[in-house]
Amino acid sequence: MDNEIPILQGRHIVVGVTGGIAAYKAADLTSQLVKAGANVDVVMTPAAAEFVRPLTFQALTHRPVALDMFSLLQETEIGHVSLGKRAELMIIAPATANTLAKLAHGMADNMLTTTALACRGPILLVPAMESGMWDNPATLANMDVLQQRGYHAVGPESGRLASGATGTGRMAEPETILDAARWVLGRGGPLSGMAVVVTAGGTREAIDPVRFVGNHSSGKMGFALAFAARDRGADVTLIHGTTSLSGPYGAKIVAVESAEQMQAAVLDSIPGAAGLVMAAAVADYRPTSAAEHKIKKQAEDMCLELTRTPDILATVAGQRARSGHPTVAIGFAAETQDVLENARAKIARKGLDLIVANDVSAADSGFGVDTNRVTIIDAAGRAESLPLMSKAAVAETIIDRLAEILRRP
Numbered sequence: 427m428d429n430e431i432p433i434l435q436g437r438h439i440v441v442g443v444t445g446g447i448a449a450y451k452a453a454d455l456t457s458q459l460v461k462a463g464a465n466v467d468v469v470m471t472p473a474a475a476e477f478v479r480p481l482t483f484q485a486l487t488h489r490p491v492a493l494d495m496f497s498l499l500q501e502t503e504i505g506h507v508s509l510g511k512r513a514e515l516m517i518i519a520p521a522t523a524n525t526l527a528k529l530a531h532g533m534a535d536n537m538l539t540t541t542a543l544a545c546r547g548p549i550l551l552v553p554a555m556e557s558g559m560w561d562n563p564a565t566l567a568n569m570d571v572l573q574q575r576g577y578h579a580v581g582p583e584s585g586r587l588a589s590g591a592t593g594t595g596r597m598a599e600p601e602t603i604l605d606a607a608r609w610v611l612g613r614g615g616p617l618s619g620m621a622v623v624v625t626a627g628g629t630r631e632a633i634d635p636v637r638f639v640g641n642h643s644s645g646k647m648g649f650a651l652a653f654a655a656r657d658r659g660a661d662v663t664l665i666h667g668t669t670s671l672s673g674p675y676g677a678k679i680v681a682v683e684s685a686e687q688m689q690a691a692v693l694d695s696i697p698g699a700a701g702l703v704m705a706a707a708v709a710d711y712r713p714t715s716a717a718e719h720k721i722k723k724q725a726e727d728m729c730l731e732l733t734r735t736p737d738i739l740a741t742v743a744g745q746r747a748r749s750g751h752p753t754v755a756i757g758f759a760a761e762t763q764d765v766l767e768n769a770r771a772k773i774a775r776k777g778l779d780l781i782v783a784n785d786v787s788a789a790d791s792g793f794g795v796d797t798n799r800v801t802i803i804d805a806a807g808r809a810e811s812l813p814l815m816s817k818a819a820v821a822e823t824i825i826d827r828l829a830e831i832l833r834r835p
């Protein structure tokens with residue numbers, strides 16, 4: 427299925443819904459988790475059932491909703507602690523001020539708080555309430571206690587609240603919660619504790635304040651790589667050129683414009699990094715000088731003098747050689763002809779550990795589209811051609827190769 431997300435596939439996730447106005451958004455979150463391939467059980471507080479009917483969640487998950495701790499039937503079907511024991515992750519969304527207070531005190535007076543107390547896996551809290559309730563020292567102290575005990579939290583966000591007022595207390599959006607859940611689940615992954623730097627998107631080299639020399643890179647491949655590395659537990663730094671895409675939750679995001687800025691950001695980020703994946707389409711040339719003011723239309727023809735931009739991979743390779751730091755470097759070769767020959771020449775020239783070659787002239791791979799067909803070539807020249815895949819799946823494979831290289835003694 428298109429929506430499936432490997433880190434969520436087959437994972438047992440409990441969604442806890444408490445009695446806040448944002449409870450309706452928990453239905454969307456549940457639906458997204460199910461579509462992503464997770465096995466989702468929903469547990470609700472009696473107050474939550476005043477806002478959204480349990481039937482909604484039952485229909486979305488095709489499983490019974492845990493609501494009544496003392497129901498004989500539910501006790502046989504679900505059991506008051508078995509959900510918590512099985513859960514690889516519990517997400518409490520929305521988390522009311524009331525439930526946060528109960529959790530901070532270890533209370534277990536309903537099916538949700540009992541499940542949370544019995545939960546062996548990590549718990550992700552998604553608070554949502556009026557700003558007055560959120561700002562209350564009691565709520566903030568409860569959050570402090572819970573976070574010190576290892577609970578994770580996403581949000582609340584600032585914006586328009588249910589009352590019509592503006593303030594902090596809005597529940598994070600379901601997409602953000604799902605992304606934060608991936609971050610939590612990835613923590614113990616094969617890249618945990620390792621820093622991975624990913625570059626993405628195209629650079630823009632200024633001609634004047636309104637024009638630039640650029641390329642068609644959308645950033646999709648690089649962003650997919652950043653998500654895949656984050657899902658495997660890496661501490662990701664994503665350095666990207668102009669794009670409208672959102673980076674992975676938990677990653678450090680650095681936005682740059684020019685090749686020079688990208689080089690500075692990469693050199694700043696790689697000390698100590700285990701891996702560097704350069705998927706950005708960096709301009710090879712920039713206008714020799716950018717005009718201070720907008721260039722006016724003049725003669726028929728106009729000449730633009732261009733100068734070579736810094737070769738980031740070559741600089742990085744030089745720095746790796748000097749520091750002796752074994753940052754594994756993966757580059758991309760976007761070509762329109764002689765793809766493999768060009769890629770093989772580049773891997774040797776730039777001292778890379780892997781190069782990912784793709785033919786960007788094909789309609790179904792390369793710039794802008796969601797799919798890619800690539801060949802991964804290693805330093806020994808071995809080539810592995812992958813079939814047409816989603817960029818997300820290509821990214822998963824490349825990051826798995828990175829993890830394999832890092833596992834080598």
Ligand SMILES: Cc1cc2nc3c(=O)[nH]c(=O)nc-3n(C[C@H](O)[C@H](O)[C@H](O)COP(=O)(O)O)c2cc1C
Pocket residue numbers: 443444445446447448471472473474521522523524525554555556559
């Ligand atoms: C219309 C309405 C909306 C509410 N919205 C919230 C909310 O967004 N956040 C919150 O913490 N409490 C909210 N409350 C208060 C909770 O429903 C109340 O504290 C309840 O006891 C929570 O129970 P629970 O934590 O067991 O779900 C709201 C109450 C009402 C009547």
